[in-house]
Amino acid sequence: MSAIPVDRARVDRSAVFAHSRGGTDPRTAARWTRRQVAANNMRALIGRAYPRVRGMVREPSWLFFEILLPFLTTSAFVFVYRALQAPEAYIGFVVLGGALSAFWLNVVWMMAGQLYWEKSQGNLELYFAAPMNLMAILLGMAIGGLVMSSLRAAAVLVISTLVYGVTFSVDQWLLVVVVFVLTLSALYGLGMMLASLFLLWGREAFHMTNVLIEPVYFVSGLNFPVGRLGALGALAIATLPFAVGLDAMRQLVFAGQPYITGTPSPELEALILLGMTIVFTLLARWTIHRIERIARHRGTLSIRWQ
Amino acid sequence: MSVDTGSALPPAISVAGLRRVYETKPQPVVALAGVDLEVRPGEFFGLLGPNGAGKTTLIKILTTLLLPTSGEARIFGFDVSTESNRIRRIMNMVAGGEQSGYGILTVREQLWMFTQFYGLEAREGWRRVDELIEAVGMGDQRLQRVSTLSTGQRQKMNMARGLLNDPWILFLDEPTLGLDVAAARGIRDLVLAWKAAVPGRTVLLTTHYMAEADELCERIAIVDHGRILAIGTPDELKKRVQRESIFRLEVDHLDGGAPSLARLPGVVSASLAADSDPEQQRVAVNLVLTEDAALGAVVSALGGLGSQILALRKSEPTLEDVFVELVGRGFSEETEPPVPVGAEA
Ligand SMILES: Nc1ncnc2c1ncn2[C@@H]1O[C@H](COP(=O)(O)OP(=O)(O)O)[C@@H](O)[C@H]1O
Numbered sequence: 085m086s087a088i089p090v091d092r093a094r095v096d097r098s099a100v101f102a103h104s105r106g107g108t109d110p111r112t113a114a115r116w117t118r119r120q121v122a123a124n125n126m127r128a129l130i131g132r133a134y135p136r137v138r139g140m141v142r143e144p145s146w147l148f149f150e151i152l153l154p155f156l157t158t159s160a161f162v163f164v165y166r167a168l169q170a171p172e173a174y175i176g177f178v179v180l181g182g183a184l185s186a187f188w189l190n191v192v193w194m195m196a197g198q199l200y201w202e203k204s205q206g207n208l209e210l211y212f213a214a215p216m217n218l219m220a221i222l223l224g225m226a227i228g229g230l231v232m233s234s235l236r237a238a239a240v241l242v243i244s245t246l247v248y249g250v251t252f253s254v255d256q257w258l259l260v261v262v263v264f265v266l267t268l269s270a271l272y273g274l275g276m277m278l279a280s281l282f283l284l285w286g287r288e289a290f291h292m293t294n295v296l297i298e299p300v301y302f303v304s305g306l307n308f309p310v311g312r313l314g315a316l317g318a319l320a321i322a323t324l325p326f327a328v329g330l331d332a333m334r335q336l337v338f339a340g341q342p343y344i345t346g347t348p349s350p351e352l353e354a355l356i357l358l359g360m361t362i363v364f365t366l367l368a369r370w371t372i373h374r375i376e377r378i379a380r381h382r383g384t385l386s387i388r389w390q
Numbered sequence: 391m392s393v394d395t396g397s398a399l400p401p402a403i404s405v406a407g408l409r410r411v412y413e414t415k416p417q418p419v420v421a422l423a424g425v426d427l428e429v430r431p432g433e434f435f436g437l438l439g440p441n442g443a444g445k446t447t448l449i450k451i452l453t454t455l456l457l458p459t460s461g462e463a464r465i466f467g468f469d470v471s472t473e474s475n476r477i478r479r480i481m482n483m484v485a486g487g488e489q490s491g492y493g494i495l496t497v498r499e500q501l502w503m504f505t506q507f508y509g510l511e512a513r514e515g516w517r518r519v520d521e522l523i524e525a526v527g528m529g530d531q532r533l534q535r536v537s538t539l540s541t542g543q544r545q546k547m548n549m550a551r552g553l554l555n556d557p558w559i560l561f562l563d564e565p566t567l568g569l570d571v572a573a574a575r576g577i578r579d580l581v582l583a584w585k586a587a588v589p590g591r592t593v594l595l596t597t598h599y600m601a602e603a604d605e606l607c608e609r610i611a612i613v614d615h616g617r618i619l620a621i622g623t624p625d626e627l628k629k630r631v632q633r634e635s636i637f638r639l640e641v642d643h644l645d646g647g648a649p650s651l652a653r654l655p656g657v658v659s660a661s662l663a664a665d666s667d668p669e670q671q672r673v674a675v676n677l678v679l680t681e682d683a684a685l686g687a688v689v690s691a692l693g694g695l696g697s698q699i700l701a702l703r704k705s706e707p708t709l710e711d712v713f714v715e716l717v718g719r720g721f722s723e724e725t726e727p728p729v730p731v732g733a734e735a
């Protein structure tokens with residue numbers, strides 16, 4: 085072996101390098117208990133959520149884009165409704181829609197394309213090569229996005245409520261919490277599934293989302309009760325977590341409003357959301373493991389092989 | 391801590407009849423065309439070959455990122471296709487020009503994130519990260535954002551990432567690609583020091599720099615077009631091409647010039663070296679002999695010519711000579727431009 089000058093740095097580092105978590109031999113080190121596996125997945129989840137949260141705090145410019153812009157869009161609808169002399173209740177619908185759309189946008193814009201971006205960056209290979217389950221990475225991405233979007237949703241809600249004087253009336257607090265949590269679970273379940281699918285489909289998937297984003301907003305009833313759409317609204321409620329969640333939340337926080345009609349009860353909608361959460365999460369799990377197989381077979385885990 | 395390599399530990403790497411075909415558009419590419427290889431625990435093994443030889447493909451199969459088309463590959467006895475979970479717990483990998491992670495994080499934060507993927511407890515992770523940052527010599531950059539690192543710093547950080555889980559086997563895919571001489575030196579020293587610290591640690595390195603393979607590796611496989619052309623220690627490989635003896639001879643003067651030596655029995659060729667300086671009474675000749683024994687005739691001939699021998703040195707063949715002989719062509723040691731920086735969370 086070559087002669088390396090013995091300097092201070094080298095003396096220090098030999099102790100650091102002598103550290104060996106890996107036990108006394110590789111065969112033993114490769115055997116983990118169930119507990120170790122679970123802890124690894126839990127930590128990986130937090131590890132993957134970490135950069136999102138860290139980045140948010142570090143780049144305060146997000147405040148401007150993430151809060152001011154949605155607030156302005158919401159405001160635009162408020163002014164239109166006021167000009168049309170729509171019932172005052174519609175202002176509340178718009179504000180709630182604006183707040184919840186923070187999560188929806190996060191799912192469609194950031195989460196869906198995330199794995200694809202990770203692939204172009206070379207991170208995807210490192211995720212696959214590490215010992216955790218890939219669902220931990222997907223969940224970590226979801227949690228990171230959720231924390232960020234929650235702040236944004238809360239900000240839009242509070243500012244708009246104060247500025248436009250929206251009054252809420254809640255009868256069933258517990259159900260509000262349950263529906264809210266289920267809405268997020270279903271939304272991020274969908275996000276995890278989309279992230280996996282986008283990885284498989286690549287560019288085309290992005291074009292498709294671009295094209296679909298406005299129609300989906302419309303059929304989800306972003307700015308009006310979805311019940312007004314009749315059969316189309318019913319279809320939205322059966323398939324789009326954003327549509328169901330928003331409708332259920334509206335029914336619950338504007339209790340007794342005459343305009344929210346023609347849709348299932350919030351209890352039933354909560355069940356629909358639960359079903360969606362389960363289906364989307366299972367599909368996400370199935371897809372990501374399937375993708376691992378396909379990508380290892382085809383050699384498409386990275387785009388940097390040239 | 392030491393590993394009892396005498397016990398029945400399976401090979402660190404064992405590969406048999408390995409083929410990998412990429413089903414690309416006009417026609418499929420055969421990246422590995424039947425590779426057999428065995429690397430012992432604790433070995434520093436090198437794959438040397440030009441671009442497109444199949445080095446990265448082999449590393450990807452061994453790191454469980456790619457499935458073999460046919461044949462078998464095992465890491466410490468674990469099958470790469472069916473026991474990838476086990477393998478992922480005891481290995482790590484670093485590639486040259488790697489842009490992994492999130493530019494918005496600091497070096498410290500990014501490394502911590504990766505500790506969490508390997509199951510280190512949160513606080514243990516921070517401690518390990520801080521130690522390793524010092525050990526790779528990045529103390530001054532620990533709070534710097536990843537997106538602002540130079541190529542050399544970036545690669546040091548990548549190396550630290552590769553060591554976070556104390557892997558038993560480390561895969562390095564052209565780890566010094568695109569680095570300047572000093573930075574490349576730093577990475578090589580780092581790997582040697584890390585490996586020496588615990589017996590049994592195994593390294594598989596790919597490179598297309600001859601000198602790097604020669605310096606670091608205990609054994610080398612020369613690969614081209616998806617095949618291993620030769621395996622051995624650097625010395626063994628060089629001996630393969632050493633059918634003739636090559637000497638460098640320096641004398642004070644040489645009447646009749648190099649041709650006066652070229653005529654002698656056993657001398658294949660004699661030519662004046664470029665750095666000869668007859669004015670300064672220093673004439674250097676490159677001699678190629680059929681065998682070392684032919685030197686006797688040369689020495690007595692020099693005596694007859696009245697030349698005084700100033701120096702005589704046997705020239706060793708380089709890996710480059712080995713490569714040219716095996717592959718039938720040399721390969722330029724060009725460096726590829728690093729991939730542009732730019733990352734977000
Ligand atoms: N993912 C891939 N899809 C298609 N062809 C590939 C892929 N990866 C590598 N190749 C091709 O396989 C051959 C070997 O490539 P590679 O293993 O990257 O060689 P090296 O690392 O020695 O430069 C090359 O011809 C390369 O173009």
Ligand SMILES: [Mg+2]
Pocket residue numbers: 442445446447563564
């Ligand atoms: Mg390569």
